[in-house]
Amino acid sequence: MFDDKRIPPKTKETVTLRACRRRLPQSILLTGADERLREKCATELCMAALCEAPGNKPYCGKCPGCIRVKAGTHPDMVVLKPEKDKKSVSVKEVRERVTGDLYAAPTEGEVRIFVFHAAENLSDVIQNALLKTVEEPPGHTMFIFLCDQREHLLETVLSRVTEFYLGASPDGVKKDMAPAIAADIAKAMCGDSAYALMLACAPMQKNRRLMRRTAQELILLSRDALAADLSIEPLAGDREAAVRLHARFSAGQLLKLKAAMETVIGFADANANENLLLTRFTSLLEEIMST
Numbered sequence: 001m002f003d004d005k006r007i008p009p010k011t012k013e014t015v016t017l018r019a020c021r022r023r024l025p026q027s028i029l030l031t032g033a034d035e036r037l038r039e040k041c042a043t044e045l046c047m048a049a050l051c052e053a054p055g056n057k058p059y060c061g062k063c064p065g066c067i068r069v070k071a072g073t074h075p076d077m078v079v080l081k082p083e084k085d086k087k088s089v090s091v092k093e094v095r096e097r098v099t100g101d102l103y104a105a106p107t108e109g110e111v112r113i114f115v116f117h118a119a120e121n122l123s124d125v126i127q128n129a130l131l132k133t134v135e136e137p138p139g140h141t142m143f144i145f146l147c148d149q150r151e152h153l154l155e156t157v158l159s160r161v162t163e164f165y166l167g168a169s170p171d172g173v174k175k176d177m178a179p180a181i182a183a184d185i186a187k188a189m190c191g192d193s194a195y196a197l198m199l200a201c202a203p204m205q206k207n208r209r210l211m212r213r214t215a216q217e218l219i220l221l222s223r224d225a226l227a228a229d230l231s232i233e234p235l236a237g238d239r240e241a242a243v244r245l246h247a248r249f250s251a252g253q254l255l256k257l258k259a260a261m262e263t264v265i266g267f268a269d270a271n272a273n274e275n276l277l278l279t280r281f282t283s284l285l286e287e288i289m290s291t
């Protein structure tokens, strides 16, 4: 179990010991490594929880329970995986398949397991909706979250799960593009160019999380720009962009920018369509430029 060179020995040891004793935590977070290894480990955890063979191994790999977990057809395993063209499952799906169906008894095994793939893309709304459940899950349920980096989950969720770290994550080293995009947007706005604004926004296409992050960054920039005395400690990374915004826009416009970005974050969390979200993002910024 958890037999991969990338997995730290301590993780392997803890998981195996707990699985042998049939004492796996009810809410588990698998972080690090790559997506494929996270999925493999999640399958092993499900087998350990749903194996029907007696004995003191974590799982047998041969009983009907193990075979159905491997085939992805076990009725007590609820897998939440984004559709091919989506980054995340929807709030609706989480309501229907998880929070609304939490108390259904397992049909074959002793537990029902909810497996969340790509947890790094779960919106704050979904994470918040799951909080209470993850904190006090019904006795016969288990939760497994698969996530590239723990930083992508809310603090409140992190404090309620047992994390098993699977090793350095190649997915996780992706650079945060938001500060650079926010600075480009600020520059385009100060230059009064709708075309430059469109170009600056383009990298966020079909990327809700990046739109959300960039909106957060623009809120920080607007707050920095609002500070009349620019010598105070800046909140955002790009000091020059804040100075530019300060010189170009009135306090009223900067407050509007802040409010507009809060609106964008609200839409992003409500899972608004990504194309509409980007259109809304740019049109709100254009409005501020033209006032």
Ligand SMILES: [Zn+2]
Pocket: 050, 051, 052, 053, 059, 060, 061, 062, 063, 064, 065, 066, 067
């Ligand atoms: Zn088995």
